[in-house]
Each structure stands twice: as structure tokens, then as C-alpha cells.
Amino acid sequence: EDQVTQSPEALRLQEGESSSLNCSYTVSGLRGLFWYRQDPGKGPEFLFTLYSAGEEKEKERLKATLTKKESFLHITAPKPEDSATYLCAVGAQKLVFGQGTRLTINP
């Protein structure tokens, strides 16, 4: 059965302080790895899809990378508005989600 583990559970950064979030996964065959952003009380908002090791995608201050066992979400010079929970998921139709990393950016 597919499994996803995210670390750390929570991360507090100062504005402008870059860091990375980790998503480790175990799957029988990777059909896709997805990153979502979730604000409190809201639905997951799509960020990136990655399919194969070595793939990278970028959007504004975020960059997602993929290896055969894990994915990283790098955040460069974050701003307070980047504060949210970041979710990692794997699957094709049935998505299996990790617990998420709650990111707080202090001004």
C-alpha cells in the first residue's frame, strides 16, 4: 500500500529565510507525486505534479524536486503569505496524502 511521510510536521521561519520541506514515499509504482497548499478551513490548492526522478518544477518562490524515494519542496526567500500547510500526495486516481508540513513565516 502507498505511504507518504512528511517532515517536519511544523516549521517556523523568518521572512526571507529559505528552507526545504521533505516528502518520503513508498509506492509500488509511481504514477505521480503532487504538492498542494492548504490554508486553514480550505481545500487543497494544486501546486505541482512530478512524475520521474530528476524532474523539477518551479512557481514563484517554490521549487519541487523528485528522487526515487522522496520529494522536496524548496521555498526561497519566503513571505508571510506563504504561511500554510503544504501537502504531498501520491497516486493516480486514489491519492494518498501525507500529514502535511505546517509552515509559518514571521515578518
Add this chain to the structure above:
Amino acid sequence: EPEVTQTPSHQVTQMGQEVILRCVPISNHLYFYWYRQILGQKVEFLVSFYNNEISEKSEIFDDQFSVERPDGSNFTLKIRSTKLEDSAMYFCASQGSGRGTDTQYFGPGTRLTVL
């Protein structure tokens, strides 16, 4: 930009009552899903729906749950006899078909509170 919508945003019900949660997926999408998230826990898959039938369901999706696409735009989740443990956020998602359309787009959710 097209988006998934859900109604109501918050539903309060008494234990044992039936509830229907409604979703309008993105038009021209063909795959539809329901997920739930109990407060403080992971987002969990409930059911996937394609071509007017369930394609996969989780252990959570027992006989108390059903899904329907009553017309060309709505997708509903019915819980026949709600339990306290059904209290959660319920998210609808939709997905296109064809090459490069693996992404599921989620709605804003319905918060279900069972008293």
C-alpha cells in the same frame, strides 16, 4: 479560471439524520472524487467515480455512503444515517482525462458537524 464548487459550506445535523453534500466539478472533467479530513488528520480518499459508476472506494465508504451524478453538472455524496465520527471536512475533487491531466482539483469543502 474554472473551479470546483461545493455546497453547503457548513452543515450541522443530528446523529442518525441523512445529509447530502453537493459539488459542481469543473466542466469537461470526467473523473470525480470525494475525500474527507477529520480535524488535525490527513486527507483521506473516500471514493472515485467515472462514467457514471464507482471506480474505487475505500474501507471508510461503507453502505451508509453513496454517490450520484444526478445531472450533467452536479456530483453528490449522501450519508444515510450520520454518526458522530462522520464529523469532518468533505472535499470534492475533479480531474480531466487524457494526456497530462492527472491533477485533481479540489473544492473548498463542506464542514459537516454531527451532534
